[in-house]
Amino acid sequence: MGNILSAVRNAYKSLFSAIALLLALSDEFSQALERASQSPGLPNPKPTASYWLQDPPFPELVGARSPELPQTADVAIIGSGIAGAAIARSLLHERRRRNTNKSEKVIVLEARELSSGATARNGGHIKCAAYDAFAQFSKTFPKDRAAALTRLQMRHLESLIGLCESEGIEAAEARKVETVDLFLDPKSFHKAVEDGAEMKKWLLEVEIAVWNSEKALEKFGVNGSVAGALSYQTGAIWAYRFTSISVPDSGPEGFPYAVQTARGTLHVRHVVHATNAFASRLVPGLRSKIVGARAHMSAQQPGRQFPSTGGMRSWSVVYGRGFDYVSQRPSAAGDPQGDLMIGGGFMRSLKQGVDQVGLYDDGVSLEPMTISQITGVFPAVFHPKWGSDTELKQVWSGIIGLSGDSLPFVGRLDTKLTFRNVSGQVHKSDNKSMCGEWIAAGFVGEGMVWAWLCGVALGIIIAGTEEEDVTEAHGKPGGRLADWFPKELLVSSSRVGSADIANLANEM
Numbered sequence: 001m002g003n004i005l006s007a008v009r010n011a012y013k014s015l016f017s018a019i020a021l022l023l024a025l026s027d028e029f030s031q032a033l034e035r036a037s038q039s040p041g042l043p044n045p046k047p048t049a050s051y052w053l054q055d056p057p058f059p060e061l062v063g064a065r066s067p068e069l070p071q072t073a074d075v076a077i078i079g080s081g082i083a084g085a086a087i088a089r090s091l092l093h094e095r096r097r098r099n100t101n102k103s104e105k106v107i108v109l110e111a112r113e114l115s116s117g118a119t120a121r122n123g124g125h126i127k128c129a130a131y132d133a134f135a136q137f138s139k140t141f142p143k144d145r146a147a148a149l150t151r152l153q154m155r156h157l158e159s160l161i162g163l164c165e166s167e168g169i170e171a172a173e174a175r176k177v178e179t180v181d182l183f184l185d186p187k188s189f190h191k192a193v194e195d196g197a198e199m200k201k202w203l204l205e206v207e208i209a210v211w212n213s214e215k216a217l218e219k220f221g222v223n224g225s226v227a228g229a230l231s232y233q234t235g236a237i238w239a240y241r242f243t244s245i246s247v248p249d250s251g252p253e254g255f256p257y258a259v260q261t262a263r264g265t266l267h268v269r270h271v272v273h274a275t276n277a278f279a280s281r282l283v284p285g286l287r288s289k290i291v292g293a294r295a296h297m298s299a300q301q302p303g304r305q306f307p308s309t310g311g312m313r314s315w316s317v318v319y320g321r322g323f324d325y326v327s328q329r330p331s332a333a334g335d336p337q338g339d340l341m342i343g344g345g346f347m348r349s350l351k352q353g354v355d356q357v358g359l360y361d362d363g364v365s366l367e368p369m370t371i372s373q374i375t376g377v378f379p380a381v382f383h384p385k386w387g388s389d390t391e392l393k394q395v396w397s398g399i400i401g402l403s404g405d406s407l408p409f410v411g412r413l414d415t416k417l418t419f420r421n422v423s424g425q426v427h428k429s430d431n432k433s434m435c436g437e438w439i440a441a442g443f444v445g446e447g448m449v450w451a452w453l454c455g456v457a458l459g460i461i462i463a464g465t466e467e468e469d470v471t472e473a474h475g476k477p478g479g480r481l482a483d484w485f486p487k488e489l490l491v492s493s494s495r496v497g498s499a500d501i502a503n504l505a506n507e508m
Helices: 002-036 082-098 130-138 143-167 186-200 213-220 276-282 368-382 451-463 493-498 501-506
Strands: 072-078 106-109 175-183 209-212 228-236 244-246 257-261 264-273 290-301 313-319 322-328 340-344 391-403 409-412 436-441
Touching (some): 072 257, 082 106, 082 436, 082 451, 130 186, 143 451, 175 213, 186 228, 209 213, 213 228, 264 451, 276 290, 276 436, 290 368, 313 368, 391 501, 409 451
Parallel strands (some): 072 264, 175 313, 264 436
Antiparallel strands (some): 244 257, 290 391, 322 340
């Protein structure tokens, strides 16, 4: 009887502990929702030092700025990361192609150094895990649309590598690599294999190799902690003062928006929001729709015993609903091992990631449990081949932009979201498309397989050439926009209305 009572008491203790944990997480999630409803504020002027920014390939561009702020411009792009660069390049390309508006200026505004936000703080991974992406998209969309969204992510590999090759941007180290997803539990591994088989019905072009535990140990040099692995092709790359906006009663004719910066006021026809997690600061209607979350990265030097790939392999470590991601720089002369960029551990924080949602400070404070995860995962998985002659070179944080439906927002913003209506300031002879506010943001922590082509698409939309059938170019797909850009990513009132960040409760 005593054993029975003891077992019952232990069961109740476990139950009450589980209930207490759920209540604590519920309270933390409520606090996260409250943070999400507030303005993000400005980026921290003194963020943690990112590995990527220690030795910039073009130091003269880091603090680049015009001698003086012009009085007017056609387009002001707020944000100089990969999305902002893609928008500017795409828009200018379309104007040159049509030989129109050559004299109109496109201005880029940045809060800190050039491209110093999420683009300079990520893991350098051009990686679409197609089997997982397709499975996630299929929960919300029909299979054909899930395939279209997955294909857009996959296009980034050829687009970014082709762009760097055509422009001679060797400093970006853009390259195709073999990627390996290492699963630490059999359940996650078997689900991934099943997801891959279902995906193959709709994406015939995707090739994924399956490795059991024994084969993974032999092929990739891991230890017995790995239950299985999947490998496929992906890529790696070195991706590398703020404002307010108003609609004044008076100003230069045809330039209805007044963008106030630390250097003065700029009057523009178009305002483009490419600030990702910080978008809702200037677009109040997107609060609780796009929200920031603090994520962490590290740079680590493996030991000489670590399986050398010359920087031609990347990895993910998958465990239940969590994962870590790893890329490796090419080996330098005289050094057999390039540095590893290891990030992730989001679900390992004190409150399982919930306490990182709604945070916008990438300053010196770091989440210790997350850092423990990303600095310890490869030594654990590759022991003893991790080696003893290793070095933790750097850890830093960055702010990712989550969205309420886990997809980026791209397109024209309704005045109900911006709270700025320019109808009274636009001349009657002007076409509606001559002025407006636009967005490409909310890349859900996967900017390397969303941001570039979302930016390219937005540049085409602003230029008004989305119905034109164009020739494929480096960094830009051919055909009409609708041929390659999924309509599910476009901003609409119905989509914004349903994309509340509270939807993430089931995922977290």
